[in-house]
Every structure is written in C-alpha cells, then in structure tokens.
Amino acid sequence: MELIPRVTFEQIRWERLEEIAAERRKGAKVIGYFCIYAPVEIVEAAGAIPVRLMRGGQAAEEAGERYLRADACSFCSACMGNFDLDPAYKQVDAVLAVNTCDMMRRLPESIENHFGIPVFQLYMPRTSEPLPHRVAEFRRQLDILAADLAGLTGRSVSDERLESEIAAFNHLRAMLRQANDTRRANSPLLSGSTTLDLTATAWLLGPVKAISLIDEVLRMVAARPRPETQRPRLMLGGSMLTEDDRWLLDLVEEKADIVTDILCTGTRWFAEDVPGGGESGNGEVGGQERVRSDGNPLDRLARFYFSRPCMHRRPNTDLHTYAEELVREFRVQGLVYKTLLYCDPWNFEARRLQEALGIPILHLDTDYSTENREQMRTRVEAFLETL
Amino acid sequence: MKDLLTPRERFGLLVIDEPQDRVPVFPLVTAHAARLAGIPVREYYTAGAAMARCQLVAQETYGIDFISFFSEVGLVAEALGSQFDYPEDDLPLLTRPKWTDLTRLDDRVVGPLTDGRLRVYIDAVTYAYEARGDTVPILAYVPAPFTTAQQLVDQEAFLLGLLTEPERVKELLAYATRSIVRFCRAIIGAGGLPILVDPLASGSVISAEHYREFALPSEAEVIRYLHRYDLDVVLHICGDTRTTIAMMPETGADLLSIDRVDVAGAIAGAGQACRIIGNYDTSAILLSDPKTIEREVAEMTTAGKNCPKGFVAATGCEVPVDTPPENVRAFVRSARQVGFNPDYGRRRRA
Amino acid sequence: MKAERDREIKGSRDQVPGWADPKSARVTFDQWLDLFDRVPDELIERYHYYGNGEAWSKYLFPPQTFSIYGARHLRRLKFDNSLAALRMWGFVQNETERLFRARQTGRRVIATMGDLGAVPVIVNSFPGCVAFYPDCIWWTPFVMESRVLFDAAAELGIGDATCFSRAALGAFSKHSYFPDPDLVIASTGASCDDYSGVEQLVESFAPDMLWVEEPLRGECRMSNDECRMGGASERQALIEFLKREYERVVERMEKLTGHAITEVELREGVRRANRVRNLVARLRDLAFRHAALAALEMMVVEFGNLHYYSDMGEWTAVLEHLLGTAGGRAREGERVLPEDALRVVWVTPPADPLLLTYVEDAGARVMGTEYVINQALEIMDESKPPLEAIAESFMAASLIGTSGQRAKSVIRQARERQAEGVIISGILGGSHCAMETRLISDIVKQELDLPALEFDVAPASNEIGRQLQTRIDAFLEVLRSRR
16 A cells, blocks of 8 residues: 555645646746756746656657657657646746757757747756866856846846755755655665655655655654565666656566665655755765865856766766665665666666676666556566566 | 677788687688588589588588688689589599690680689679678689699690790790689679689699799789789698798788698798698598597697787698588687687787 | 868869779779779879888778678779779778778877767877777678677667667777777767767776767857857857867877877867868869769768878878869869759768669769768868867867757758758667757758658668668659759
C-alpha cells in the first residue's frame, strides 16, 4: 500500500495548476524548464513561476511526431505533443532551455517555430572542469538570463531576492534529502515511485508549499512501522524519467525497492545546496567546500550549477563518482537503467557505467509506447530473479 | 582466442612496417580447398565461382589470413597456346608445350577474359572480393616469366638454351612477361593482389648464376610493373633457394615466400629488406600428426618472429590436396598462439 | 575586419611533362585503369609526401591500388579524369599509411576531435607535429563496404541506433587505422552528441586527453536588443572564451613537445591554413559556378580544410594542381557536368559518397554545400593575434548555433547560385540530424519556395538502395518539371 496515494499528488498538482492559472490572469509569467541546470532561483527572483516540464506519455509522443522525425528522442516528441495537450504546458509563457544534449538544444527552436513560445537558451559549458573562464562565461550567461527574465516580468533580479530564493530552495533541497535519506533503511517506506511524485510535486508547488508537504510526508514515515521483509535494493538511472514512466517503477517495486537514483528528475537536483553567502552549504568533502561559498549570489549560483554532474558533461567522471557513492551509501544491489530510444548521452554510457559500478544492470531502451510493457515486465522479473 | 584485427587490417600493418596483433597465418591452401569443399579438383580450377567458394570455405574453416587462387604454374603458358590435360580429380598436366625449341616466337599477348583459364582466376577474384574483400586480402598466383617460359618451350631445350642461346631465352622471357603483365593488370582490375610464383627458378632447377642472369631480371620486370600500383608483391619460389635467397630482394619483392631454406637463413639473407613467408614442410603437413605439427610450427614461428621486416607463418608450398583437415587446423592453431603479440595495442609514444 | 580572400590565386593549367589531361569528364573506375596506363613512371616518382624520398612516400596511384587493399566502394564511383584529381585521390587514400609513417619518422601524431577545423591550425604550428581527425573515419565503413568498425564499436556498447561516427571509436580500439596518438584533443560543447559520446569512450584509449569547449552561439534574445549573432560584445565575449580554450591547447602542446611556441610561428600556422582555405574557396567557386570539378572531388577538397590529410605542405601542392586544372577548364569553357544539369545545394555531407555519383548521373549537380564544416572554410583575419583569428573563424561553425542559422547559409548559397532544389542527407540515430533536418527543410521550403529532399543515408553497401534511388529520381523529376 503506497504511503501516499497517487491520486493525492494528482489532486495537489491540479490545485496548484489552478493557482498558477489565477496568477497568470493577474499578469504572472510561467517559465517552463526541463533540466536540473535551469537556475530556478533566478526565475523566482524575477517574479516568474518556474514549472518543470517533465511529462512523457504515448499520446503526447504520437502527437509530437508530426513536428519531429521518428528518431527524435521520445521526450522531445512528447514535449511537442504536450504543448498541444497538457494543461501545464499550455500555461507556459516562455521556455528556459539549457544546452545539454543536441536534441534538448534544438527542441526550443521547434517550440518557437511551431508554438510561437519564446525561448531563453542558456549556455552551460559541456566540459566539466571548472576553469575560471568557463565558470565566468556561465556566470555571464546567468546575468543575461536575469536581465531577460526581468524584461519579461518587469521585475529586476536583485541580490536580496536571489539570496532569499537561494535560501528557500536550499531548504527545499534539504527537506528532499531528508525524505530521501529515509530510503537508506531496510524496506524503506518511501518508494521510488512516491519519491518521483513527491519531487515532481515539490517543483510545481515551489519551496514554501513543498516544504510543508514534505514535512507531512516525513511525519507519516516516522509514524508507520516498516515491513520486516527485505527485498532487493535497486538504483534507477538513465534518460529523463518522467511522471509517465511510473508504470516501470510500479512494476519494479512489486518485488524490489528502488532506494536511490542518479536521475535528473531525482536526487541530482537536491544532493547539495547552493553555498550560502559566507556559510558553507552542505556538500563539504573532507572538510573542504566542494563548491566555493564566496561571492555574490549569482557567482555562487554559477559555481553551483556548473558543478552539477550529468552524463552529458565531459568528462562525466563526476556522475560516475556520484553513482558509485550512492551504491555504497544506499547498499544498492542492482541498477535499472532506462534509456529513451536515440538518447545518446545515456545510451553510450550504459556499458561503462556497469563496469564502473560492478553491479548487475538491467538496461531498458524504449519509447513511451505501451505495447511493449509485457516484454518489459518479463525482463524486469528475470532481472530480479538474478539478484 | 578472438582476434582483435581482421586479416586485412593485419596485412595492412605488416606491409607498412608496423607490429600486428599476431603473426599472419597462411598455409598455402590451394586445390586442397576443393577437397575440403567436397568438389572435384577439375571443377575447382575450371570455374571461377567454384574456385572462389572453395577458398571462402577454407578461409572460414581454418581461419587463414588470406584467400588465394592457384591451380598450376602453366596458366599463362596455356593461354598462350601450350596444351594441358585436365584429370577429373587432379591438377592440370602439361601435355604439349607450344614450342619444341627456342627458334620461333609470335607477337601474341593474352586476353585475360578470353584465353585459356585466365578468366577462371579473374572470376574467382571478383567473387571472393565481393564476398569478403573488406576483411580478407584476396591474392592470385601469377606464374613468373621464367617458369612460364619452361611451359611454353620443351623444358630440356629451354634449360640447354640458358647455356647455348641466352639471347633467345631472354626474348622468350620478354614474350612471357608481356602476357604476364597483361594478366596482372586484369587481376588488379578485379581487386586481387598478384603473387608472383616462380618454382622453376629455384636452386632445385637452375644454378644461382642462371637465376641472376635470367630469372631475377624477369621477376624484377613484373614487380616493377606491379610497383607502379604500389602493390606489395609476394615472390614465391618453392624448392631450394639457399643459394639465391640473398639475391631475391634485388627483384624488388616486398615479401618472399620460401620453402627449402631455413627461416633463420632466410632472415639473415633477406630479412632486412623483405618480409618472410614460410615455410613449413608440405610433406610434414600431409603425413605428420597434429601434435608434431603444432610443435614444429611453434618452433618455426618463434624463429620467424625475429624477422625485422615481419613474418607470415606459412607452408613452404601448397598444402597437398589430401592433407587431413585436422593437420591444417593444428598448423593454424599453433601459429596463431605462438605468433600472438602481447604488446600490441599497448600505448607507444614517439 | 576579416582578411580578404587571396584574389591573386589564378591557377594555370600546368603542363606536366609526359602527360596531357584528356577532355574533362567523370570516368569510371575501369576507365581510370586505362588512363593510368598512360601515366609515365617519372610522374609516379615525382610526388611524395612529407618531403621524403622513400618509395613508401609516393602516392600517385590509381583507385585500383586502394581497392585492392579494401576500398571496395571506389569501384562504384565516378572520378574526375585529370592528373590533378588522380593525385588528390592517391594522396587522400594513402592517409592511414601516412599517419603511421609520421610516427616512424619521428613526428608526433595528435588526434583532434570534434571541432572540425580550428585546433589543427594550432597543432600544425608546432614543429614535427601532425594533427588528424579520427572523425573522418566515419567514411571508412562506406569506402570499404564493411561493418568491421561498426562491429568493433558495438563490442564497446555502441550499437546501430547511433551516428556512423561511432566508427572512430571502433578504429581506436583496433590501433590499426592510425597510430595511437600522442595526445587527444577532444572538443565538445555545442556540438554533436554522438561524437561527444565517442570522445568520452575514447578517453579509455587515450591516457593523455585534453577537453576543449565549443561555446553556444545564441540567437537574438527576445528581450535583448543586442542580437547575439550580430551583437559585437556578445560575439567578442565568446571569442575571448575560445581564446582561453585555445591557450590551453597551446600549453598542452608545449608540454608535449617541449617547444615554447612563438607568436611568429602561430601566425605562420594561420597563414598556411589560410592559404589552403583560399585555394578551396577558389575551387568552390570554379566547381559551383563553372562545373569545373564534380561533387565527389569537391567534398574531398572541402574536408581537406580540417587537417590537410596529415601533410599540409603536400596537400597545398595538390590543391594548387587542382586549381590549375579547374581554372584552365573554366577559362576554356570545359565542364565535367552538363550545362543543363539540375542545380542543387547539399546539406550535411553524405556518409556514402556514392550518393553524389548517383545524383550527378541522374542529371543534377551540386553547386552549394553546407557540410557542417563552415568553420573550416572561414578565412582567418591575419591582422589579428593568431588565437583570436582562429577563435573568430570558429564563430562561423555550423553546429554551434541554431538550425535556423545553418539554414541561412543554405538559403544564401541557393539564392546566389539560383539553386533549384535542396538535398538534406542525414543519419538515422544521428543526434543533431534528428532535429535539424526537419527544421532546415521547413525553413528552406518556406523562405525559398524550393523543393527539399530529406533522407537518411543507409548503412554501408555496394549500391544505393532501390527505394532511395526512386525518391531521388522523383525529386529530380519535380525539379525538372518546375523549369
């Protein structure tokens, strides 16, 4: 029995979308974004409402196929379809895109061409070594973004506002970490599926309301006894995992526990805090700050976001290291690695990741089609048998 | 042990003086391929597609690093007018050379697609090239002028002519060369790499002095032609070449395929200039047992690996038609194992 | 202010002793065997690479030579019948051996990956260094009609649903297509995902690897009056950024070679690269306006701007020879393709060169190209400090901006040369193709009202598939019907 029924999350999200619609009617601007590199603090500081666009789904993918080629990744196709179909997407006034992979870089062009929605394209260096000129360039890009957002909302982005948003989102991150930490225990009460719902809902709600929700969840976790049975402990990885991939998590969690992940819609967003001004955030490594905490808020945001690990970065050692740490800390026994068809950054790395982690991997490469779910079921069950 | 490289990649490194993942392996499987494929030998050497299919089967079955086409050394002589018999299950036999003496020549040059069985080789090369030319080098044996001449003219008259009519011999060699070059051109056009085969120029047949005066220049002439195409030329002389091995690099050949000369001697005589191919005894591969073959091939390959220009583990001449397949497998197995290069792919810097 | 193109490159149809070009034509593989019979030995002896006199450094050999060593696809192609073209083909086909000989003769071999044009200008400025792009190995499976390199990539976990550029990964694992490089300089960023994926996996074969960033060239911002493309300060910021990246390349090369490079040497490197780029600009003009050279040769020529096929000096001489031939043809009104051939612009180089032969045989000719290497065609401003000149030229790169920006280059060429259609070749599973082909096609159709044909190049084979032939034929019929 799920700790929190899915319908509860859906209700919360629906209500939030209604709220957003009301705020839009009063002139608020909604900024849709896809990626953990999108600096939501700046969006909020400019007075806009960040909404993470992370829907997939077969219907959306099919709807999107008339705009894109068949070998465009399913998430991109679904995104285009969702601009036609999904109520959240239809509220978007502008899109904040970050150049992560080829498809996500070019998706905004299609969005602009077909839906007339303006796009802020934020340049994030792909190379991960934080050389001063690279971080400085990203910092400069954030300046431009702040100015652009201010131009849209009519509200300039002050340092004071930024500090406030950094603190708020850091608090949210800390709460999500706390929730996530409950999955270190054997037979965790918080499933992978619920965590995905919780995180997606938190982004939509924004820090203040999300923190309340998570507080409530933590109380429920503390109050309920954990089951005695011990099941295989798994990590999730792979391409953008959306709310429409829940069927896979449900399938896996019939017989195993998903205890952590390296997803961009999961732990990587909240693993560390933006360093506070003068204070060190969490994220110290051996007593040393992993990300410097000096400088004004945009400086710190630049350094923080630059240092987020992702599979598309070069080299992507940080992502591998992150995965290895999670395997140790969460006592992971296997990896369920779900990639989207034609998703190069994640598909290319499956073998290498498996060799690095030294644990069994189930690699599922598929689109949002529902036709192959029985096949997936068989594969998942066979994989779990081996653990 | 799975190979890292394809035979073509391996050969490519050999001929540009680069180390390979292992020594290339080349038992000279010719008409034996027909036996392996279960077809009569006559069909093998009279139909290009059949010849190619047999070689493809042999290459696949044994894991040989080359596909090569050869039937007998009279091929060009036949195309010029010498007559051969075709036994059902044996190689062609010369029944009547074109001329009985050295007195007459004509101005004929072969048509590779029309004369004799030259077309068989062209068709075989074409077939094999399309089937497997991306991964395996396709070679075609071309009889050299000196050997061809001895199939055009009564052999006794020819050998006597080396002493009594040297200029006529040289005219005959030039006559043969013109057709051989034309045949080579057709092989080149089909995608094959010509191998020059000159067994009747070995020390078993002629003296070193006669080799230098007659055979060497005619081999060099053909090789010069092939070098216009930057081809890596194999010169195969089976038999005893102990007295001529040091001269053979002067032909310009890039690889020397040897028989009755020990590997160390061949390396000493020619290994600075030429890669050495050879030279397991063909009687041994026919009659020995697999274990003995493995041991002897291991010794041969160990010695051959010392060749500065490179080495190909091969038989000294054709694998006899009725050689037991397990013997050929033993040869290949041993050569691959001992010829393995553990340093290949380890980073080397300038 | 950009450096002006070298208008003094006129080229003359050199009389080469012992040879007279036949009347210009595209000839078959078999016809080249006949033509080669006429090439005197002295000419074969004349051309060497690396200024070396050894037999191995000769390269004037016909397509037959390379076909014997596995380049099976040459048998299906049609070639320019000039000596200059023969020389070009021999030189280019010889490159694997040349790279190994580079190492054998004491040169350092540096693999530059991803940026397609800028980094080799720096590398080649260092004495005794040869840069090459493993990226160009994406043609090898097609030239050999072979899956070998794709199978090697599959062994490393990269399957068929990715770009053909995975062949480079296969090649690294074999150590037989080029010597193990002394250094790998891998550029990534706003570039191609498939190739970035290859680069990441290549790291395991290349203990010494330097990553270089290619920045994103943005579009005009919605709320910012200063358009990113045209805006001077935005552009200058990215140029400064690139300079910092190139300074790292210089540092690493100095460490590798022990040579402290001077500004004079870098300037000379830029000047030499510009010489090549100017020659190619002139050749493009002669080919596209006067049909003095065909599309296949021109693709080879354009890609020479990347790394000069590992011998810049000799490649420059080859280009000069070609220019002499093409210039002479243009002056004498000789064409390799008919006057009434349908005029098309080709977007993204076809991995299968047979497509160019096919399209020309079907009655079209390519008079404009956008081969994802704009940056390599850009003439560098020699009045600027060298790294700045290189960085500035890189700002013209095809893939670092939007598809709309690429489409603009296509539209400009189509208008200038009165194109009748646009062909966009892609690769199923190629990351940027998946989005770009549609985007570019839509923009081109809208702006130019020209038919555009998009298709994916099929995996290596000995012929163009029947279905694709039909699509191309039908497309060309449409163009004809519009005349």
